[in-house]
Amino acid sequence: MTDSVAATASTAYDAALKVIASVEPRIAEATRRELEDQRGSLKLIASENYASPAVLLTMGTWLSDKYAEGTVGHRFYAGCQNVDTVESLAAEHARELFGADYAYVQPHSGIDANLVAFWSILANRVETPALAKLGAKNVNELTEADWETLRGELGNQRLLGMSLDAGGHLTHGFRPNISGKMFHQQQYGTDPATGLLDYDAVAAKAREFKPLIMVAGYSAYPRRVNFAKMREIADEVGAVLMVDMAHFAGLVAGKVFTGDEDPIPFGHVVTTTTHKSLRGPRGGMVLAQKEFAADVDRGCPMVLGGPLSHVMAAKAVALAEARTDEFKAYAQNVADNAKTLADGFMSRGTKLVTDGTDNHLVLLDVSSYGLTGRQAESALLDAGVVTNRNSVPNDANGAWYTSGVRLGTPALTTRGFGKDEFDKVSELIVDVLSNTQPGVTKAGSPSKASYKLADGVADRVRAASAELLDANPLYPGLQLS
Ligand code: DSN
Numbered sequence: 218m219t220d221s222v223a224a225t226a227s228t229a230y231d232a233a234l235k236v237i238a239s240v241e242p243r244i245a246e247a248t249r250r251e252l253e254d255q256r257g258s259l260k261l262i263a264s265e266n267y268a269s270p271a272v273l274l275t276m277g278t279w280l281s282d283k284y285a286e287g288t289v290g291h292r293f294y295a296g297c298q299n300v301d302t303v304e305s306l307a308a309e310h311a312r313e314l315f316g317a318d319y320a321y322v323q324p325h326s327g328i329d330a331n332l333v334a335f336w337s338i339l340a341n342r343v344e345t346p347a348l349a350k351l352g353a354k355n356v357n358e359l360t361e362a363d364w365e366t367l368r369g370e371l372g373n374q375r376l377l378g379m380s381l382d383a384g385g386h387l388t389h390g391f392r393p394n395i396s397g398k399m400f401h402q403q404q405y406g407t408d409p410a411t412g413l414l415d416y417d418a419v420a421a422k423a424r425e426f427k428p429l430i431m432v433a434g435y436s437a438y439p440r441r442v443n444f445a446k447m448r449e450i451a452d453e454v455g456a457v458l459m460v461d462m463a464h465f466a467g468l469v470a471g472k473v474f475t476g477d478e479d480p481i482p483f484g485h486v487v488t489t490t491t492h493k494s495l496r497g498p499r500g501g502m503v504l505a506q507k508e509f510a511a512d513v514d515r516g517c518p519m520v521l522g523g524p525l526s527h528v529m530a531a532k533a534v535a536l537a538e539a540r541t542d543e544f545k546a547y548a549q550n551v552a553d554n555a556k557t558l559a560d561g562f563m564s565r566g567t568k569l570v571t572d573g574t575d576n577h578l579v580l581l582d583v584s585s586y587g588l589t590g591r592q593a594e595s596a597l598l599d600a601g602v603v604t605n606r607n608s609v610p611n612d613a614n615g616a617w618y619t620s621g622v623r624l625g626t627p628a629l630t631t632r633g634f635g636k637d638e639f640d641k642v643s644e645l646i647v648d649v650l651s652n653t654q655p656g657v658t659k660a661g662s663p664s665k666a667s668y669k670l671a672d673g674v675a676d677r678v679r680a681a682s683a684e685l686l687d688a689n690p691l692y693p694g695l696q697l698s
Contacts, residue, residue: 218269218270218692218693218694218695220694222270222271223270223692223693223694223695224694226270226274226692226695227694227695227696227697229270229274230270230695230697231697231698233277234248234249234697249697252691252692252697255267255691256686256690256691256692257601257683257686258601258602258603258682258686259601259602259603259629259642259645259682259685259686260603260628260629261602261603261604261624261625261626261628261629261642262603262604262605262623262625262628263436263437263464263493263577263578263605263623263624263625263626263627264436264463264464264490264493264625265492265493265625265627265628266467266492266493266494266495266496266627266628266631267496267628267631267632267691267692268492268496268497268498268531268535269496269534269535269538270692270695271534271538272496272497272498272531272534272535272538273498273531275498275527275530275531275533275534276498276527276528276530276531277527278527278530279527280299280300280303280526280527280530281525281526281527283296283297283299283300283526284523285297285300285301285304285523285524285526286517286518286522286523286524287517288304288514288517289301289304289305289308299526300524300526300529303526303529303530303533304322304323304524304526304529306533307320307322307529307530307532307533307536308320308321308322310532310533310536310537310539310540311502311504311532311536312504313540314470314536314539314540315469315470315481315487315504316481316482317481317487317504317505317506318504318505318506318507318510319504319505319506319507319509319510319513319514320502320503320504320505321333321502321503321504321505321513321514321516322500322502322524322529322532322533323516323517323521323524323529324488324500324501324502324503324516324521325500325501325521325524325525325528326490326499326500326501327386327388327461327463327488327489327490327501328387328388328501329501329520329521330463330488330489330490330501330502330503331388331396331459331461331488331501332388332395332520333488333503333513333516333519333520333521334459334486334488334503334513335376335396335399335400335430335459336516336519336520337486337503337505337509337512337513337515337516337519338429338430338457338459338485338486338509338512339371339374339429340512340515340519341457341508341509341512342429342457343367343370343371343374343429344356344367344371345512347366347367347370348367351363351367372399373401374400374401374429374430375400375401375402375403375426375427375428375429375430376389376390376396376400376401376402376403376428376429376430376431376432377390377402377403377404377405377422377423377426377428377430377431377432377456378390378396378402378404378405378431378432379404379405379406379432379433379434379435379438380404380405380406381608381616382406382608382609382610382611382612382616383404383405383406383407383438383610384407384435384436384437384438384439384580384610385404385432385434385435385436385438386434386435386436386461386463388461389404389432389434389461390402390403390404390432400429400430403422403426403428405418405419405422406418406610406611407438407571407610409610409611411571411572412570412571412572412610413440413571414438414440414442416443416446416447416450419447419450420450420453423450423451423453423454423456424453424454427454427455427456428454428456429456429457430456430457430459431447431450431451431454431456431457431458431459432459432460432461433447433458433459433460433461433480433484434460434461434462434463434464434480434488435461435464436463436464437578437580437607437608437621437623438571438576439555439559439569439570439571439573439574439575439576439578439579439580440571440574440575440576441474441478441575441576442478442480443477443478444458444460444477444478444479444480444482444483444484445476445477445483446477447460447483448483448484451485457485457486457509458483458484458485458486459484459485459486459487459488460480460483460484460486460487460488461487461488461489462480462484462487462488462489463488463489463490463493463501464493464494464576464577464578465494465576465577466489466490466491466493466494466495467493467494467495467496467539467544467547467548467551467577467627468494468548468551468552468576468577469481470495470539470540470544470548471539471544471545471546471547471548471549471551472545472548473548473549473551473552481504484504484506485505485506485508485509486503486504486505486506486509486513487503487504487505488501488502488503488504489501489502489503489504490502491532491535491536493627494548494551494577494625494627495535495539496535496538496539496544496547496627496631497531497532497534497535497536497538497539498528498531498532498535499528500525500528500529500531500532502532503516547630547631550630550635551577551626551627551630552575552576552577552626553636554626554629554630554634554635554636554639555574555575555576555577555578555579555625555626556573556574556575557636557639557640557643558574558579558624558626558639558640558642558643559573559574559579560573560640561639561640561642561643561644562579562581562643562646562647565643565644565647566585566647567581567585567586567643567647567650568581568582568584568585569581569582570582570609570610570621577625577626577627578623578624578625578626579623579624579625580607580609580621580622580623580624581593581621581622581623581624581646581650582609582620582621583620583621583622583650584609584613584614584620586650586651586653587654587655588650588653588655588668589606589614589618589619589620589655589665589666590606590607590608590614590618590619590620590621590622591606591617591618591619591665591666592653592655592656592665592666592667592668593606593622593649593650593653594606594622595666595668596649596650596653596668596670597622597646597649597650599649599670599675600645600649600670600674600675600678600679600682601675601678601679601682602642602645602646602649602678602682604622604623604624605622605623606618606619606621606622606623607619607621607622607623608620608621609621614665618665618666624646626639629642629689632686632689632690632691633689634685634689638685638689641681641685642685645678645681645682648674648677648678649670649674649675649678652670652671652674653668653669653670653671654668654669654671655667655668656668656669
């Protein structure tokens, strides 16, 4: 951000906060405080980032007020010419950035993007052939009996995805999620000895289960995926390969993941969020190969209502940013910094799932400290280190308490943290974890939630963090009055 952009953004935010305060001062205050909190803490949540002021400001406009259900040039409301411009530009940037045949930028979130993907695949592979067989153009032409038959087929399809505790996402077939209920589901995990994906085991499961949809991608797996192999497996069993690249879209955009690690040439349908390593506004997006483009385009009305035009505009701005050489360098730094962070932990004796990383995240196994993920997360927060607890493979503590803590480098890399800073971050985290003791319940048994952080540690870590944070300010030059 240049000095002049920072000065203009300062004026803009000052004015915006004044206008907000004139109606509800508590919201203005909470907004101001959130900036202070983000500026003053080590943000290591792997799915978070800091969007640029240009991206953030794009969301605060009257584009928010327009309904635009439908697609570009084919809306269910009048007066959508400016939204058409916005959506076309966002989709164009997305197609060109990722080299995708088709981009659909309307989904409001990652789960929406995944629902659009699921239903597009069902439409393409189940509904359209069934309608053709029945001689109907659409479901409205079906008799009640035919409709029941089709509904039975749509509701009886199979999905194979990575299990949550191996690093997959809720939407990849986790039972309590809609994806685990609308499909017959099975899950693949990782090799118990190495924590790594075992492609032979995935292939064996796929051959046995014969899914319609095979999902590749992860939220907490600290390694790259060979999407060429996943596509080979999908092709062998006649499955559609859906890739959820929400976590690592920035590394794909920044050409850190290329060749077999680039999901775009291999995934029939690829979904993402736009706010994680991609550093855009909070939202989702679906990229598709030609065969699925028309089905994905039916996201609204199939699954979605009115698109968030102001967010699509911000997606366009963020995607334009992601097409720069500066973003490429950023993406490489994200991966390099994760490696430094992992090396820092391992050299200090901390156990990591898969013994390292080659993407943007590391997963600490805090059972080596005698802690649950929940205790570690809380103690770290006391010291100003913001993380999230996360399951490790076959987690003995379940998904609530967990045995892991997930850390990611995208946000602090945006602030300018490099190798020295991330090595120091690992040192500070080890300081907290090695000085935290698990607590006991009122009945005197070991607690999975309470803990005792030794006196003085939080202050010591906060002081050391402050030096790193002050040297790498968030939104340098942006000052609120
Ligand atoms: N909540 C996101 C994450 O933290 O990975 C995924 O939805």
